[in-house]
Every structure is written in C-alpha cells, then in structure tokens.
Amino acid sequence: MSAYSSVLKTPGVARIIAAQLTARFPSGMLSLGMLLHIEQVHHSYAAAGLVLAGGAAGQAVAGPLTSRLMGRLGIRPVLAATTAVCAAGILIIAFFTLSIPLTVLVTFVAGLATPPIQPAVRTIYPKLVTSQLLTPLFSLDASAQEIIWVAGPVVVTFVSTQVSTVLGLLLCAAFMVFGGLWFILSPELGRVRIPRSKRRFGVVLTRPTVLLSTIVGLLLIGACSAVEAAVVANFQGTGTDASAHGYESGVVLAIWSMGSLVGGFAFGHLPLSPWSLARRMLLMFAGVALASIWLNVWWMVPALLVSGAGIAPALAAMFAMTSSSVKFSDTAEAFGWIGTGQLIGAGFGSAVAGVVIDAHGAQAAFFISAGFALLGTVVAAVGVRYLPDLRGRDSSPIPDTEPITVQPS
Numbered sequence: 393m394s395a396y397s398s399v400l401k402t403p404g405v406a407r408i409i410a411a412q413l414t415a416r417f418p419s420g421m422l423s424l425g426m427l428l429h430i431e432q433v434h435h436s437y438a439a440a441g442l443v444l445a446g447g448a449a450g451q452a453v454a455g456p457l458t459s460r461l462m463g464r465l466g467i468r469p470v471l472a473a474t475t476a477v478c479a480a481g482i483l484i485i486a487f488f489t490l491s492i493p494l495t496v497l498v499t500f501v502a503g504l505a506t507p508p509i510q511p512a513v514r515t516i517y518p519k520l521v522t523s524q525l526l527t528p529l530f531s532l533d534a535s536a537q538e539i540i541w542v543a544g545p546v547v548v549t550f551v552s553t554q555v556s557t558v559l560g561l562l563l564c565a566a567f568m569v570f571g572g573l574w575f576i577l578s579p580e581l582g583r584v585r586i587p588r589s590k591r592r593f594g595v596v597l598t599r600p601t602v603l604l605s606t607i608v609g610l611l612l613i614g615a616c617s618a619v620e621a622a623v624v625a626n627f628q629g630t631g632t633d634a635s636a637h638g639y640e641s642g643v644v645l646a647i648w649s650m651g652s653l654v655g656g657f658a659f660g661h662l663p664l665s666p667w668s669l670a671r672r673m674l675l676m677f678a679g680v681a682l683a684s685i686w687l688n689v690w691w692m693v694p695a696l697l698v699s700g701a702g703i704a705p706a707l708a709a710m711f712a713m714t715s716s717s718v719k720f721s722d723t724a725e726a727f728g729w730i731g732t733g734q735l736i737g738a739g740f741g742s743a744v745a746g747v748v749i750d751a752h753g754a755q756a757a758f759f760i761s762a763g764f765a766l767l768g769t770v771v772a773a774v775g776v777r778y779l780p781d782l783r784g785r786d787s788s789p790i791p792d793t794e795p796i797t798v799q800p801s
Contacts, residue, residue, distance in 0.1 A: 395528035414571030418564040420544025429557035441746035446496035448739030450503020459511040459728025475572035477505035486561035511727035534708035535656025600778035601717035605710040610733035611768030617741030622757035651700025659705040664782040670772035675702030677765035684758035
C-alpha cells in the first residue's frame with residue numbers, strides 16, 4: 393500500500409485519475425443503459441443487440457485512429473471534438489424514438505466519436521511519475537477502473553429501472569461531458585505532448601504483447617458485459633415487483649465491483665511474470681462458471697466475488713505489459729487498440745447476451761460470459777511466450793531512440 397500512497401502524493405496524479413475516471417464512466421454504463429432503453433422502446437432484446445453492435449462497430453473503427461490523431465492534432469482538440477459528437481448521439485437516442493436501422497446509424501456515429509480518454513491518460517502516465525512508481529500507478533488505475541466497468545452498470549441499472557431509461561442515458565451524457573471537460577482542462581494535459589509516430593498506422597499491432605492484450609481485453613470485458621445483462625434479465629424476469637428486482641440486480645453487481653476492487657488492490661501491484669495474465673483470467677472464469685450453475689442471489693454473490701477478484705489484476709497486467717513493450721510515440725495507438733478491444737467487448741458481450749436471453753433466458757447469458765472468460769484464459773496461456781517478465785523491472789515505455797526486438801520468454 394505504500395507504493396499506492398507514494399503515487400497519490402505525486403502532484404497532479406490524483407486529479408488526473410479522478411478526471412479521467414469521471415470522463416470514462418459512461419464506458420461502463422452506456423451498453424447496459426442502451427440495452428435497457430431500446431428494449432423498453434422496441435420490446436426486444438434482439439433489437440437492442442443490433443443497436444449495440446452498431447456502436448461497437450463504430451468504436452472498432454475509431455479507437456486507434458483517434459488515438460493516433462492526438463499525436464498530430466494535439467490531445468485537447470481531439471478529445472473536445474469527439475466528446476461533443478458522442479454526447480450528441482446519446483441525447484438523440486434518449487429524446488427521439490427512431491426506427492431500428494436509424495438508431496443503429498446514430499450509435500455507429502457515436503461509436504466513431506468515442507473520446508480516446510484511455511489511450512491519452514495511459515500515454516501521459518509515464519510523464520507524471522518516476523519509473524519505479526509506474527507499475528503501481530497502472531495497478532491503481534486498473535483497480536479504480538473497475539468503478540467504471542462494474543459499478544457503472546449498477547448506477548445505470550438503478551436509474552433506468554427505478555426512474556426511467558431516458559434518465560439513464562442522460563446520466564451517461566452528463567458524465568461524458570463533465571468528466572471530459574475536467575480532464576481536458578487539467579493542467580497536466582497541457583504539459584505533455586504525444587510525439588507523432590513515425591511508424592505506419594496499425595504496425596503497433598504486430599507487437600505480440602499489444603495484440604494479445606487487445607484480444608484478452610476484448611474477451612474479459614465481453615464476459616463482464618454478458619454478466620451484467622444476465623443479472624439484470626434474471627432478476628427482472630421473475631416475480632411481480634419490478635422495483636425490488638431492479639434493486640436486487642444492483643446489489644449483486646455492486647458486490648461484484650467490491651470483489652474486483654479488493655482483488656485489484658490485493659494482487660494488482662504484485663510483480664508480473666509471463667503467466668500472471670492467464671492466472672488472473674482463470675480466476676475470473678472460475679467465478680463466472682460457478683455463478684452460472686444456480687441463479688440464486690445467495691449463490692451468485694460469493695461466486696461473483698471470486699470472479700471480480702481477477703478482473704482488475706488482469707487489466708493491470710495488460711496495461712503494464714503493453715507499456716513496457718512499445719516506444720513512447722506508439723503508446724497512444726497501442727492503448728487505443730486495447731481500449732477499442734474493451735469497448736467492442738462491452739458492446740459485443742451485451743449484444744450476444746441480449747440475443748441469447750430472448751431465446752434461452754438469463755442462464756444462457758452466463759454461459760456466454762463463461763465462454764468469453766475461458767477463451768481469454770486460453771489466449772493468454774497460448775501467448776505466454778510473448779509476454780514480458782516484469783519481475784525486477786519497471787513498465788516504462790521503450791525510448792524512441794532504442795530499437796524494438798521480440799524476445800519470447
């Protein structure tokens with residue numbers, strides 16, 4: 393814990409962490425909020441799945457592109473423009489009842505304009521702290537990030553089920569605009585300039601660590617999104633008191649977030665071996681697999697606590713391993729691909745879960761989540777020879793003056 397304390401005492405770090413978490417909070421809210429809103433308007437989880445797929449497609453195209461643009465146009469102009477367009481898309485869907493094809497188009501445009509907050513902040517982190525504090529900073533960030541991916545759905549589920557789905561989407565837009573302005577106006581952002589990469593677009597994906605982190609991140613967040621949809625559908629689909637069931641699903645998701653936060657602070661800062669990512673993914677899979685056996689709240693809570701304990705540590709491993717494997721000028725694009733993978737996972741996991749819930753019920757969505765997590769574990773294990781061993785070394789990016797070589801572990 394002393395390392396975390398030293399990180400937070402570094403001038404500006406706590407402010408940057410808080411600002412970027414606020415700006416990125418809609419990432420954990422929007423897929424589920426959109427799922428609930430479209431299902432209420434069009435009375436079909438499958439229709440909601442199509443809308444989410446449109447947003448995921450836009451995010452897939454935009455993530456690395458907007459991240460790379462920050463090296464050309466500057467961080468602030470890119471973040472300001474994308475935040476405005478994305479928030480406008482959310483408001484259109486919230487206030488207007490559109491046909492499914494038109495709604496898919498709007499979400500695609502909003503996905504294209506997803507603000508590249510994650511690659512921006514992960515790129516400037518090495519400039520805010522000493523190299524010895526960089527790995528603890530990535531761990532702290534990954535642990536706090538679970539507020540986005542797991543606690544975010546709790547907020548949007550409660551608001552959407554207890555008040556209205558329109559207010560749930562408005563809350564997403566409000567977090568995006570307020571947090572975006574806070575982050576954009578932070579003085580630390582003005583003191584860091586991302587250098588223009590000299591490598592062709594997409595070449596950073598030839599780095600095995602970046603590719604593995606992108607794929608595993610997609611599968612991890614896809615598993616999380618499927619669990620979120622399954623929990624909500626399970627408790628909304630039984631009984632007659634919708635408010636009580638909405639509350640019950642929020643409690644389950646909140647306890648899941650607690651497991652992730654505890655796991656992040658307990659394990660996320662530990663030295664990373666090439667096998668660390670696979671082990672942490674295995675823990676996440678085991679918990680989800682247990683939860684899928686019996687959809688009783690008293691069974692699901694301890695199972696999801698086990699699952700949550702692997703989420704933040706797995707994300708921390710991806711961030712630190714990626715940072716140590718690329719040049720500083722390529723970090724924005726590298727984290728852009730990883731962020732895109734996570735956003736696609738969020739949309740794709742919710743979309744697939746929505747379809748199977750309509751066809752087979754909530755338990756099938758838990759099976760889908762377990763499948764995502766198991767595949768992520770296998771990918772991390774198969775690619776272990778390409779993951780760096782960070783025991784005894786920090787996770788600072790490779791200086792641009794040094795050549796990059798692939799050294800299998």
